[in-house]
Amino acid sequence: MYAQYHYACPRSLSAALRLLTSDPLATPYCGGTDVLVKLRSGRIKASMLVDMKGLVELGGITESADTLSIGATCSFSQISRSPLIRRWAGSLADAADAVGSVQIRNQASLAGNICTASPAGDGLTAAWGLSADLLLRGPYGERLLPLSDFISGPGRTALLPGEIISRILIAKQQWDAQFFFKNGRRKALAISVVNGVVALAFDGRGRVERCRVAIGSCGPTPLRISRAEAALTGRQINENLADEVAHIVAAEVRPISDLRAGADYRAYLAGQQVKRHLLRCKKESCQ
Amino acid sequence: MNISCTINSRTLQLDVAENATLLEMLRNQLGLTGVKRGCESGECGACTVIVDGRAVLSCMIPAPEVDGKSIVTIEGLSQNDELDPIQQAFIAKGAVQCGFCTPGMILSAKALLDVSPHPERSQIQQAIAGNICRCTGYEQIIAAIIYAAELRENNAKQPTNL
Numbered sequence: 001m002y003a004q005y006h007y008a009c010p011r012s013l014s015a016a017l018r019l020l021t022s023d024p025l026a027t028p029y030c031g032g033t034d035v036l037v038k039l040r041s042g043r044i045k046a047s048m049l050v051d052m053k054g055l056v057e058l059g060g061i062t063e064s065a066d067t068l069s070i071g072a073t074c075s076f077s078q079i080s081r082s083p084l085i086r087r088w089a090g091s092l093a094d095a096a097d098a099v100g101s102v103q104i105r106n107q108a109s110l111a112g113n114i115c116t117a118s119p120a121g122d123g124l125t126a127a128w129g130l131s132a133d134l135l136l137r138g139p140y141g142e143r144l145l146p147l148s149d150f151i152s153g154p155g156r157t158a159l160l161p162g163e164i165i166s167r168i169l170i171a172k173q174q175w176d177a178q179f180f181f182k183n184g185r186r187k188a189l190a191i192s193v194v195n196g197v198v199a200l201a202f203d204g205r206g207r208v209e210r211c212r213v214a215i216g217s218c219g220p221t222p223l224r225i226s227r228a229e230a231a232l233t234g235r236q237i238n239e240n241l242a243d244e245v246a247h248i249v250a251a252e253v254r255p256i257s258d259l260r261a262g263a264d265y266r267a268y269l270a271g272q273q274v275k276r277h278l279l280r281c282k283k284e285s286c287q
Numbered sequence: 288m289n290i291s292c293t294i295n296s297r298t299l300q301l302d303v304a305e306n307a308t309l310l311e312m313l314r315n316q317l318g319l320t321g322v323k324r325g326c327e328s329g330e331c332g333a334c335t336v337i338v339d340g341r342a343v344l345s346c347m348i349p350a351p352e353v354d355g356k357s358i359v360t361i362e363g364l365s366q367n368d369e370l371d372p373i374q375q376a377f378i379a380k381g382a383v384q385c386g387f388c389t390p391g392m393i394l395s396a397k398a399l400l401d402v403s404p405h406p407e408r409s410q411i412q413q414a415i416a417g418n419i420c421r422c423t424g425y426e427q428i429i430a431a432i433i434y435a436a437e438l439r440e441n442n443a444k445q446p447t448n449l
Contacts, residue, residue, distance in 0.1 A: 007305040101417020188416030
């Protein structure tokens with residue numbers, strides 16, 4: 001026991017929101033893999049842990065005509081196993097497989113990963129690359145916010161007091177290929193040195209029609225590399241274009257040096273990973 | 288806080304501290320010291336137990352959360368004084384050195400084999416990637432889990448003598 005706190009397992013979302021609103025130190029949690037570690041190290045204080053896992057409104061992975069809706073309590077294991085996610089958001093499913101370890105993935109949720117707002121979060125980068133939106137619920141009702149507006153820096157989010165993520169929404173877009181990549185110090189239980197998403201849709205003539213390039217762990221938040229996306233759009237992928245894009249990515253990212261890697265290495269690696277996946281797509285003739 | 292849960296096939300009523308972890312409940316309250324306390328930050332896997340069929344880290348679960356759940360620890364594996372095939376395989380293949388990672392490693396292996404009775408080597412590697420072993424270099428452990436899959440299959444073929 002590292003800290004004194006109460007435990008609550010509310011039966012309804014309204015009861016949960018009342019608990020969270022009534023006490024500023026009431027902390028919502030799902031898997032607990034970040035919250036418990038932070039509680040122990042004293043980085044956060046909590047009077048009460050509010051277990052959100054039982055709330056049906058926050059569970060399940062569903063689809064409408066144009067949107068995937070991922071419940072905030074869905075674990076990475078659930079996301080990885082979901083045929084809907086595999087069908088529409090394969091890079092997110094691959095990111096889910098890259099998080100932590102089997103045990104962590106069985107516990108930790110994507111919404112928690114997003115709330116932790118680590119620039120290196122694998123789930124966060126994948127959701128960023130797919131331009132996810134967040135449905136938030138709080139004492140004042142519901143609001144929708146793009147993920148890119150939700151995160152303002154390491155550990156900093158737009159959550160208001162008493163507010164939670166209820167669902168993560170991803171537009172159903174047709175991609176011919178989407179990749180998630182990650183480099184860490186080892187394969188499991190490693191915080192990413194660089195991670196990222198490349199998603200591509202081709203026109204009928206082998207040219208890139210739409211694309212996404214997003215890089216994590218190379219700035220205060222994950223970054224969409226718009227210049228790389230612009231360079232790719234309308235062109236056929238070849239070695240030269242992939243090199244050009246790699247240089248753009250390396251120039252656009254804003255990494256820092258820390259105990260895991262130097263800034264120069266991170267920038268170079270980010271570019272080379274994007275290049276590798278562009279060429280992989282060409283080789284596997286995704287177009 | 289009063290909870291009811293099934294631990295190693297026995298249903299128990301327990302009064303747990305609200306700020307206790309499942310790890311603390313199992314070790315301190317129930318004396319199940321096969322659950323190892325390692326890093327307590329989700330990085331080593333020594334505290335792995337199986338809750339409702341899934342391998343999880345008991346150091347990261349508030350104890351009140353397991354109300355109504357079913358938990359398996361290493362103490363629950365042997366049946367009628369006979370070691371579980373996975374335990375037998377770990378002994379046979381020399382997969383135990385200092386032994387500190389072993390309970391968690393075996394439970395991760397069990398959670399895998401219960402859903403994938405014939406795993407590929409890569410599946411085994413992935414299943415135990417969250418369990419850190421600083422002695423063996425993992426090779427003997429992987430060999431043990433492959434062997435355990437064979438033992439379990441042979442046991443399943445034999446008529447059970449009750």
